[in-house]
Amino acid sequence: xxxxxxxxxxxxxxxxxxxxxxxxxxxxxxxxxxxxxxxxxxxxxxxxxxxxxxxxxxxxxxxxxxxxxxxxxxxxxxxxxxxxxxxxxxxxxxxxxxxxxxxxxxxxxxxxxxxxxxxxxxxxxxxxxxxxxxxxxxxxxxx
Amino acid sequence: xxxxxxxxxxxxxxxxxxxxxxxxxxxxxxxxxxxxxxxxxxxxxxxxxxxxxxxxxxxxxxxxxxxxxxxxxxxxxxxxxxxxxxxxxxxxxxxxxxxxxxxxxxxx
Numbered sequence: 001x002x003x004x005x006x007x008x009x010x011x012x013x014x015x016x017x018x019x020x021x022x023x024x025x026x027x028x029x030x031x032x033x034x035x036x037x038x039x040x041x042x043x044x045x046x047x048x049x050x051x052x053x054x055x056x057x058x059x060x061x062x063x064x065x066x067x068x069x070x071x072x073x074x075x076x077x078x079x080x081x082x083x084x085x086x087x088x089x090x091x092x093x094x095x096x097x098x099x100x101x102x103x104x105x106x107x108x109x110x111x112x113x114x115x116x117x118x119x120x121x122x123x124x125x126x127x128x129x130x131x132x133x134x135x136x137x138x139x140x141x142x143x
Numbered sequence: 144x145x146x147x148x149x150x151x152x153x154x155x156x157x158x159x160x161x162x163x164x165x166x167x168x169x170x171x172x173x174x175x176x177x178x179x180x181x182x183x184x185x186x187x188x189x190x191x192x193x194x195x196x197x198x199x200x201x202x203x204x205x206x207x208x209x210x211x212x213x214x215x216x217x218x219x220x221x222x223x224x225x226x227x228x229x230x231x232x233x234x235x236x237x238x239x240x241x242x243x244x245x246x247x248x249x250x251x
Contacts, residue, residue: 013242025184026152029235032214036239136242140250143153 012043012097014134016127018142020051021060021080030140031083038090043097045130048119050142053102055080056119057112081116088118101126146177148241148248151186155196164251165198172205179246181238182230183212185219186251192225203229210237 015034019026037044048055062077064070084100091098101122107113131137149168155161172178180202182190189196190211202209210233211226223232242248 011243013239029152029183032235033238036234036236037242039236040239040243042239042243136245136248138150138238138242138248138250143158 011041012045012134013037014045014047014127014130014137016047016049016137016139017052017055018048018050018140020054021057023051024142026140026142027055027080031080031087033138034087035090038087038094038096038098041094041096044087044091044099045097045134046100047103047122047124047127047130048100049103049106049124049127051106051110053106053115054110054112056084056100056102056115057081058114058116084118085116099130101130145245145247146179146241147171148179148181148238148246150181150183150238150248150250152184153251154185154188155199156188157185161251162198165196165202168207169198169201169205172202172207178206179208179210179237179241181210181212181233181235181241183215183235185215187211187215187219187221190226190230191221192227194227200227203227 017030034044060079060081062072062079064072065075088098100119102119104121104123153161168178188194189199209230211230213232213234
């Protein structure tokens with residue numbers, strides 16, 4: 001399938017992800033995959049567990065970099081909570097579903113209780129249901 | 144029979160398990176399975192012409208479609224002209240296209 005082809009034929013993909021916001025290049029690759037999936041007209045289910053439940057933590061804050069004499073605006077520090085919101089906005093504009101579920105136990109363990117509104121609380125059973133309702137599922141494990 | 148689509152983020156220089164992953168791909172292709180490989184992150188390193196990885200090089204002459212993530216290549220300043228034979232630079236879209244086609248997509 002080429003990019004932009006069959007945009008009216010809605011399909012759903014599920015992704016499971018467990019890496020925290022800023023520690024691994026996998027996080028970047030994961031978000032690139034989500035963006036590409038929307039470009040292909042796919043509805044998206046995400047099940048975030050372990051450290052990944054902090055991706056949508058609402059108290060993430062951008063900061064400057066005194067070592068390089070850059071203020072917050074110049075540093076333009078990326079925040080994963082903003083990427084989640086941006087993907088949700090993109091999905092809405094394309095009339096696609098963007099369903100993000102955080103593992104509740106993992107949230108409690110880490111105390112990251114305040115997430116952006118795009119993230120819902122759930123359990124591994126949600127992952128099973130999402131995978132069952134999808135044409136394909138990709139689990140990206142931490143190595 | 145599913146097609147196998149591997150996403151290779153690990154490299155053989157820092158992760159010993161990588162050679163076993165390459166061996167699995169080789170065996171699947173050897174059994175006549177349809178196998179594709181998308182190199183991303185440090186997974187693109189053995190694709191560079193100067194890189195030594197006998198297990199990876201074995202895949203180059205098998206019936207395996209090998210892609211290297213353009214973004215990861217650029218990050219590591221590996222030019223497309225520096226890639227080994229039978230490797231195609233590609234956008235990450237090929238992964239999503241494989242998922243939508245129903246391939247068995249596996250993250251390494």
